[in-house]
Amino acid sequence: MKVDLLIKNAQIVSARDTVAGCIAVKDGKIAAIADSPEGFEAARVIDAGGKPVLPGGIDVHVHFRDPGLTYKEDFSTGSMAAAAGGITTVYDMPNVQPPTLNVENFQIKKKIAEEKSYVNYGIYAYLVNNLDQIDALIEAGVCGFKWDLSTFDWELPEGYYLPDNNEAADIFKKIAAHDYVVTVHAEDMELVKNYTEHLKESGRDPKDFFSHVEARPDIVEVSALYRTFVLSEVSGCRVHITHLTSKRGLELIKEFQHKGTPVTSDVGPAWFTFCAEDYEKFGGGIRVIPAIRYEKDREALWNGLANGDIEVLATDHAPHSNDEKFNRSWWDTLPGTIGVQTSLPIMLDHVNKGEVTLNRVVECMAEKPAQIFNIFPRKGQIAVGADADLVVVDMDKEWTVTHEEMYSKTKYTPYDGFKLKGKPVMTIVMGEVVMEDGKIVGKPGVGRMVNPRKDW
Ligand code: NCD
Ligand code: ZN
Numbered sequence: 001m002k003v004d005l006l007i008k009n010a011q012i013v014s015a016r017d018t019v020a021g022c023i024a025v026k027d028g029k030i031a032a033i034a035d036s037p038e039g040f041e042a043a044r045v046i047d048a049g050g051k052p053v054l055p056g057g058i059d060v061h062v063h064f065r066d067p068g069l070t071y072k073e074d075f076s077t078g079s080m081a082a083a084a085g086g087i088t089t090v091y092d093m094p095n096v097q098p099p100t101l102n103v104e105n106f107q108i109k110k111k112i113a114e115e116k117s118y119v120n121y122g123i124y125a126y127l128v129n130n131l132d133q134i135d136a137l138i139e140a141g142v143c144g145f146k147w148d149l150s151t152f153d154w155e156l157p158e159g160y161y162l163p164d165n166n167e168a169a170d171i172f173k174k175i176a177a178h179d180y181v182v183t184v185h186a187e188d189m190e191l192v193k194n195y196t197e198h199l200k201e202s203g204r205d206p207k208d209f210f211s212h213v214e215a216r217p218d219i220v221e222v223s224a225l226y227r228t229f230v231l232s233e234v235s236g237c238r239v240h241i242t243h244l245t246s247k248r249g250l251e252l253i254k255e256f257q258h259k260g261t262p263v264t265s266d267v268g269p270a271w272f273t274f275c276a277e278d279y280e281k282f283g284g285g286i287r288v289i290p291a292i293r294y295e296k297d298r299e300a301l302w303n304g305l306a307n308g309d310i311e312v313l314a315t316d317h318a319p320h321s322n323d324e325k326f327n328r329s330w331w332d333t334l335p336g337t338i339g340v341q342t343s344l345p346i347m348l349d350h351v352n353k354g355e356v357t358l359n360r361v362v363e364c365m366a367e368k369p370a371q372i373f374n375i376f377p378r379k380g381q382i383a384v385g386a387d388a389d390l391v392v393v394d395m396d397k398e399w400t401v402t403h404e405e406m407y408s409k410t411k412y413t414p415y416d417g418f419k420l421k422g423k424p425v426m427t428i429v430m431g432e433v434v435m436e437d438g439k440i441v442g443k444p445g446v447g448r449m450v451n452p453r454k455d456w
Contacts, residue, residue, distance in 0.1 A: 058370055094126040120449070127147045244310060272301040
């Protein structure tokens with residue numbers, strides 16, 4: 001069989017098992033999986049040397065800030081960071097300028113991603129008062145909708161607002177009719193506003209970042225989750241809770257799942273690595289929303305991710321300039337931290353420590369996101385006919401995370417100085433090698449747009 005690429009001596013990892021073999025790639029797709037390299041005539045042969053080969057990571061929550069906020073990040077730097085971290089598909093959030101809430105603005109971002117991206121990308125649209133745009137946005141190719149309850153109406157362009165429950169239910173119904181999922185940022189901003197004002201007036205040190213978690217306690221998440229589940233129930237729409245942050249939130253999700261509410265969730269490394277004590281050390285560096293909470297929450301989130309109660313890992317890669325992150329009060333510091341380049345390495349380190357299996361890593365970083373966002377089986381697994389999005393990992397490589405190694409425009413990572421064991425050493429997107437030994441070697445434009453329509 002004549003193929004473009006043959007990866008031999010691989011340990012092929014799925015969510016269920018790990019099997020030794022070879023992967024043959026032709027025209028960007030997996031053409032064959034075989035025990036031995038015999039019988040293949042390949043333009044390029046890669047010897048994996050017995051290393052694990054995983055389906056490329058799918059991160060359903062990144063902010064690449066393009067267009068409009070490119071001093072923080074752009075599609076080129078963001079997608080290089082993804083490729084360096086073994087992530088082959090990203091879902092980009094709509095809070096750019098102009099915001100992705102209608103087809104016109106969607107097309108602007110699509111063109112940018114087509115030209116600049118080193119990895120595959122999905123483009124989210126906002127769920128606002130845009131019922132009349134939903135069909136057209138799906139037709140145009142969005143990957144999903146973001147119900148961002150942390151948005152204030154004044155942050156949206158004139159005429160747009162976050163709908164009330166009745167208007168939202170109609171939009172949820174429309175989205176459900178297409179079997180698309182609504183991705184939810186669950187925070188009750190009425191409560192946050194009130195808590196924040198009280199804390200600001202309390203005379204506490206504006207540099208006391210512990211105030212951030214007090215201004216956004218877990219009840220804020222619980223309240224927004226309840227509202228979301230009600231909307232899911234009245235509309236029949238699937239909901240995906242992104243960056244879940246609390247033990248109580250997870251308990252509530254489990255309760256509603258038992259009742260049959262179609263809800264799934266994700267969590268990012270920031271929330272299962274750090275906890276409230278860390279605000280003293282990192283200050284604005286770990287100010288993210290919803291807030292990083294207490295040790296009991298961190299522990300529940302990690303256990304939930306490891307055992308599958310939280311189905312997906314997604315980073316919420318959210319770069320800001322150093323000026324926006326540091327030297328400001330806790331309430332003026334912009335929320336968010338980078339993470340798309342470090343999420344898989346952090347998980348590989350947990351595998352080496354015996355805290356999670358590599359199969360579960362594949363499940364939460366590739367198979368589950370692909371299934372929930374309806375791009376499975378073309379994405380999310382190594383199988384004949386699937387796209388050749390692959391990552392080779394070296395489980396024995398010991399290294400130290402540094403700010404400088406980040407491809408992101410923001411040269412600040414809270415993981416700086418972390419000693420990790422395990423690193424992606426090659427990333428392949430649609431059959432093209434884009435990262436080798438930590439260096440970007442591919443060209444921009446190899447990434448394709450993905451969505452549940454599958455006409456990509
Ligand atoms: C995000 C951002 O900076 O865009 N920040 C964050 O802390 N999560 C906003 C968001 O995802 O809600
Ligand atoms: Zn986000």
